[in-house]
Amino acid sequence: MTISNQSLKIAVLPGDGIGKEVMPACMEVLAAAVSSVGAAPMAFEVHNAGAQYYAETGEALPTATLDACKSSDAILFGAMGWPDIRFPDGTEIIPQLDLRMELGLFAGVRPIRWFPGLPRVLTDPRAEGIDFVLIREQTEGLFYARGRGEIINDAEAYDTMQITRTGTERVTEFAFQLAAQRKRRGKAGTVTCVDKANVFSSMAFFRKVFDEVAARHPTLQKDHAYVDALALTMVKKPWTLDVLVTENMFGDILSDLAAGLIGGMGMAPSADIGEKYGLFQPAHGTAPDIAGKGFANPCAMILSGAMMLDWLAARDGDEKLADAARMIEGAVEHTLSTKLAVPMEYGGTANCTEMTRSVISSLSAVRKEVA
Numbered sequence: 001m002t003i004s005n006q007s008l009k010i011a012v013l014p015g016d017g018i019g020k021e022v023m024p025a026c027m028e029v030l031a032a033a034v035s036s037v038g039a040a041p042m043a044f045e046v047h048n049a050g051a052q053y054y055a056e057t058g059e060a061l062p063t064a065t066l067d068a069c070k071s072s073d074a075i076l077f078g079a080m081g082w083p084d085i086r087f088p089d090g091t092e093i094i095p096q097l098d099l100r101m102e103l104g105l106f107a108g109v110r111p112i113r114w115f116p117g118l119p120r121v122l123t124d125p126r127a128e129g130i131d132f133v134l135i136r137e138q139t140e141g142l143f144y145a146r147g148r149g150e151i152i153n154d155a156e157a158y159d160t161m162q163i164t165r166t167g168t169e170r171v172t173e174f175a176f177q178l179a180a181q182r183k184r185r186g187k188a189g190t191v192t193c194v195d196k197a198n199v200f201s202s203m204a205f206f207r208k209v210f211d212e213v214a215a216r217h218p219t220l221q222k223d224h225a226y227v228d229a230l231a232l233t234m235v236k237k238p239w240t241l242d243v244l245v246t247e248n249m250f251g252d253i254l255s256d257l258a259a260g261l262i263g264g265m266g267m268a269p270s271a272d273i274g275e276k277y278g279l280f281q282p283a284h285g286t287a288p289d290i291a292g293k294g295f296a297n298p299c300a301m302i303l304s305g306a307m308m309l310d311w312l313a314a315r316d317g318d319e320k321l322a323d324a325a326r327m328i329e330g331a332v333e334h335t336l337s338t339k340l341a342v343p344m345e346y347g348g349t350a351n352c353t354e355m356t357r358s359v360i361s362s363l364s365a366v367r368k369e370v371a
């Protein structure tokens with residue numbers, strides 16, 4: 001356990017594109033928030049990885065960076081990859097997938113919440129109540145096929161989906177634990193298994209194991225949805241959703257759809273959680289179309305930093321870190337709801353630096369409200 005006031009070692013991997021722009025914003029906000037509540041300070045250590053680094057050195061994820069991730073209290077990750085930089089076989093540089101496997105980060109946690117002040121994508125006023133979490137299994141599923149796919153005689157291609165009992169049990173258990181925490185805060189306490197059990201044996205097995213885990217949680221609700229039907233529900237009435245758990249590829253697709261419901265990738269944080277390690281990154285990629293212009297909305301990265309504080313707070317039993325997380329969320333909400341700054345992503349004029357300044361200045365407003 002880390003004792004409060006002893007600094008927490010955070011491995012920082014800014015990566016490529018807008019990852020390099022939103023990461024300093026996140027570090028600044030985290031430092032200000034933890035100092036404001038008197039929590040353990042963060043010792044940020046920046047490490048190399050990504051497509052640009054690969055272009056310069058021939059290595060996408062150096063061993064030194066991986067070792068630093070393993071010896072840190074938590075990992076902050078910006079975004080990695082670049083369209084023109086590829087491995088000799090034509091595949092993209094995606095070290096985040098390697099990190100998930102190396103560190104056993106089996107649960108991709110994607111909270112989707114509408115923030116007051118943001119334009120509503122859906123016209124129904126109930127869309128202001130969007131507040132659900134998508135849990136994506138990330139160590140197997142269809143992504144198991146990465147590096148294993150087969151093209152035979154230029155005539156047929158195969159990618160295999162892997163669903164294991166262990167993998168499904170641990171991610172489902174994680175989803176139920178999260179639903180229990182949310183229920184304590186007044187949410188429904190329902191976990192929906194998102195699958196395609198009507199067609200695929202692998203998905204029928206996923207659902208069977210889900211049901212077995214659900215039976216251990218009699219105080220929570222379980223539900224099932226086929227992935228196609230769930231995609232429709234997400235657009236028609238997303239305010240009815242609570243916690244969703246799904247296979248890797250379905251989760252990949254649904255998480256971008258989910259971010260679209262709240263208007264953009266720049267408001268969608270995420271966490272990759274394993275038994276031992278936690279990595280926190282925005283749901284967005286490197287955004288080559290806006291990279292280098294300073295336009296990126298840093299909120300997703302900043303909110304991912306708040307998720308890191310919550311994870312560390314639970315790990316170490318340190319309430320001050322949880323207070324700092326609430327302050328950050330409150331400051332983002334204050335910035336948007338008072339229109340202190342409106343991100344360019346949402347038609348406003350605030351660039352990355354201006355958004356960061358506004359969130360930091362809102363920290364003190366939130367602190368006064370809390371006091």
Ligand code: ATP
Pocket residue numbers: 018080081264265266267283284285286287288289290295296297298300345
């Ligand atoms: P990847 O394949 O890594 O997901 P991508 O380019 O397909 O990369 P994103 O990088 O997430 O996907 O970008 C999708 C769109 O969302 C782009 O138009 C991008 O400019 C926009 N976008 C993503 N993140 C942000 C952000 N933080 N602020 C503003 N716009 C963003």
